[in-house]
Amino acid sequence: MSIPRWKRWLSYLVELELEHLRTDMHESLTVSLVRGRIQLFADRAIYSFEDLYSNFAEAFHRIDLSRLPGNRVLVLGLGLGSVIQLLEEQHDFQGDYTAIEQDEAIIYLARKYTIDTINRPITTITGDAEPFLLSYQGASFDLVLLDIFQDDHIPEFFSTPTCLACIQRLLHPNGLLITNRLYRTPQDQVQTDQYVRHVFKTMFPHAAAMTVEGNRILFHDASYLKSS
DSSP: OOOOHHHHHHTTTSOEEEEEEOOSSOSOEEEEEETTEEEEEOSSOEEEOGGGOHHHHHHHHHBOGGGSSSOEEEEESOTTSHHHHHHHHHHOOOOEEEEEESOHHHHHHHHHHTGGGOOSOEEEEESOHHHHHHHOOSOOEEEEEEOOOBTTBOOGGGGSHHHHHHHHHHEEEEEEEEEEEEOSSHHHHHHHHHHIIIIIHHHOTTOEEEEETTEEEEESOGGGBOOO
16 A cells, blocks of 8 residues: 655654554554554554564564575564565565464455565465464475564463474474564563573573563574674
8 A cells, every 4th residue: 555655754743543443353453654654553562563663673683694594484473564574675585475364454454555565475374373383284484483462462372382392393494483572561571581491492492582672582593693
């Protein structure tokens, strides 16, 4: 969807709501124009924000994408496709993308507002990522991006060792998993620190983490991080 230039300019002064939906999974989904970018916001969490989706923007700048063994990317939690936009527009990464998104309304919004700005093809699968991970038997992925939230809550399965074991099985041996966790409130920090210590690093002893604006970004293999 093309946004008039005057609206983008105006959005630097005031947030412009473009669309608001209520779905079975979300009491509120709002698409707004903010600082010239299209933002998808649930009640308490930003799902997409183009190049201002800072958690993954910072993550991608920290890693050496040239080390990936190939270009097959699995995106768990599509939003409006910000992670794909970041890879393509800021890093010229020519990915072969598969995106899993449970809420049909979010896929509708992505196709309406942002997907047509992405050059690379995206295979979009509507459905719960849990059965996909449990049953997947296809070719391995070189990069897995786990960014699944229901508002500000991560569904239970995606915090379990079983989930990580499934991702490890479908991830190329030299590939990379990046996952996003909340780190805003003291409760978020305690829960995320416990997850990292007792689940993530148990499965991936060489993991690394970084904090970006209330989020904790986890890398399953610290060797991917560029030296400071």
